[in-house]
Amino acid sequence: MNTNEKYKLADLVVAHALKNGAKEVFVEIYDNRSNNIEIRDQKIDSLKESNRSGLSISLYVDNRYSSHSTNRMKEAELYKFVEEAINATRYLAEDEFRSLPDPELYYQGGGQDLKIFDSGMDSVDAKTKIDLATNALNEAYQKDDRILSVSSYYFDSISNSVMVASNGFKGESGNTNTGIYVTVSMKTETGRPNDYWVESSLFFDKLKTSGIGTKALERTSRKINPKKIASGKYSVIVENRVAANLLSPLYDSMTGSSIYQKQSFLIGKQGLPVASEVFTAIDDPHIPSAPGSRLFDNEGLKAVKRPIIEKGVLKDYYIDTYYGKKLGMKPTSGSSSNVVFETGTRNLDELIAFMKNGVLITGFIGGNCNGSTGDFSYGIEGFYIENGQIVYPVNEMNITGNMTQFWFNLKEMGSDIREDDSIRIPSLRFEGVQLSGI
Numbered sequence: 001m002n003t004n005e006k007y008k009l010a011d012l013v014v015a016h017a018l019k020n021g022a023k024e025v026f027v028e029i030y031d032n033r034s035n036n037i038e039i040r041d042q043k044i045d046s047l048k049e050s051n052r053s054g055l056s057i058s059l060y061v062d063n064r065y066s067s068h069s070t071n072r073m074k075e076a077e078l079y080k081f082v083e084e085a086i087n088a089t090r091y092l093a094e095d096e097f098r099s100l101p102d103p104e105l106y107y108q109g110g111g112q113d114l115k116i117f118d119s120g121m122d123s124v125d126a127k128t129k130i131d132l133a134t135n136a137l138n139e140a141y142q143k144d145d146r147i148l149s150v151s152s153y154y155f156d157s158i159s160n161s162v163m164v165a166s167n168g169f170k171g172e173s174g175n176t177n178t179g180i181y182v183t184v185s186m187k188t189e190t191g192r193p194n195d196y197w198v199e200s201s202l203f204f205d206k207l208k209t210s211g212i213g214t215k216a217l218e219r220t221s222r223k224i225n226p227k228k229i230a231s232g233k234y235s236v237i238v239e240n241r242v243a244a245n246l247l248s249p250l251y252d253s254m255t256g257s258s259i260y261q262k263q264s265f266l267i268g269k270q271g272l273p274v275a276s277e278v279f280t281a282i283d284d285p286h287i288p289s290a291p292g293s294r295l296f297d298n299e300g301l302k303a304v305k306r307p308i309i310e311k312g313v314l315k316d317y318y319i320d321t322y323y324g325k326k327l328g329m330k331p332t333s334g335s336s337s338n339v340v341f342e343t344g345t346r347n348l349d350e351l352i353a354f355m356k357n358g359v360l361i362t363g364f365i366g367g368n369c370n371g372s373t374g375d376f377s378y379g380i381e382g383f384y385i386e387n388g389q390i391v392y393p394v395n396e397m398n399i400t401g402n403m404t405q406f407w408f409n410l411k412e413m414g415s416d417i418r419e420d421d422s423i424r425i426p427s428l429r430f431e432g433v434q435l436s437g438i
Contacts (some may be wrong), residue, residue, distance in 0.1 A: 010163075024210070026057070038151060095433075114295065115289045129156070155180075169410035180207070193223035239382075249265075254328070260323050266314060301333050377398050378402065
């Protein structure tokens with residue numbers, strides 16, 4: 001189904017819903033194609049191809065709201081589906097805050113080409129994909145006698161959709177993504193270390209395909225013979241690849257649902273410092289060829305570049321229409337696009353060389369954060385640093401603290417953001433972080 005056909009069908013469904021008693025309607029028609037290939041120890045373990053298409057509809061009926069989806073796309077079947085969904089909605093409790101967004105907040109069209117769709121990705125044959133995964137695996141396979149297993153994965157996806165709202169919004173979007181990652185596990189006298197490396201891109205011809213297996217093996221080998229260190233407060237560097245793990249509690253506490261449900265330690269903090277002055281992050285939806293780029297969000301709200309935290313001060317929340325009404329706040333968007341951090345001048349190696357002694361965190365293992373209080377505890381693994389050199393790997397340790405104080409210990413942003421991530425965060429250097437070990 002091409003874009004025009006999707007729009008035509010969406011318009012028919014919207015009109016039918018209004019005719020049958022819905023006050024407002026939002027319809028999305030989508031299709032998605034994806035491929036996943038897994039190779040384990042030079043044998044193809046799985047080949048998966050998925051082709052999905054369907055329609056989702058949000059209904060606002062007599063101050064009641066419901067959402068439904070179907071993959072039956074014939075008009076007659078859709079009409080019956082809509083009628084049944086409207087009747088079912090009438091049995092739900094009323095909710096005065098449910099409505100479509102203010103039309104003035106919608107994306108109005110005419111936006112720039114964000115260059116996030118590779119029209120040639122669908123023509124790449126299966127053998128090419130298998131060969132890429134195989135070559136990545138062979139970079140590590142049998143390169144060390146201690147290797148227990150090596151697995152490589154190739155993935156890609158192609159998505160298209162149109163959205164139509166009964167109060168005037170129409171928008172179409174499409175995006176692609178592809179990548180390769182390799183995992184390596186080893187058997188040693190002190191345990192079974194494992195690690196991985198991944199490369200991804202929105203465009204097949206820009207995907208980095210070499211060095212992935214080599215990097216995964218290197219990272220795994222460095223974990224052999226880990227030690228524990230004494231509990232205490234340490235200087236800490238968090239590698240860019242895993243730094244986003246620490247951001248999840250911050251992001252969750254900025255959402256309208258968390259604020260309304262009193263599950264946010266950032267309630268009432270807008271305009272106040274919540275981190276050190278080196279912390280600046282903006283939400284930028286208009287970066288060409290970036291994974292999170294978009295012209296509008298899943299409600300149709302126009303995507304706008306805006307600061308989230310500026311020099312440590314909380315500037316804005318992530319508020320959708322529903323929770324905006326409940327909280328009496330203007331909707332911004334209920335989700336992030338590209339979160340871009342202001343960077344420093346030193347990369348990871350230079351940050352390590354600067355550190356007299358401390359810990360480089362390269363992975364998080366379990367743990368949790370209390371959204372209401374900000375108290376957190378996460379298992380970590382990484383390396384002990386002494387006089388600017390990595391001395392030995394460490395594991396079976398926890399990082400603990402409270403998010404309301406933790407980010408004030410941030411002393412330096414690295415320069416090493418990963419541009420293939422929607423969260424463009426560099427490595428981070430903290431001082432006075434509580435680690436629990438021996």
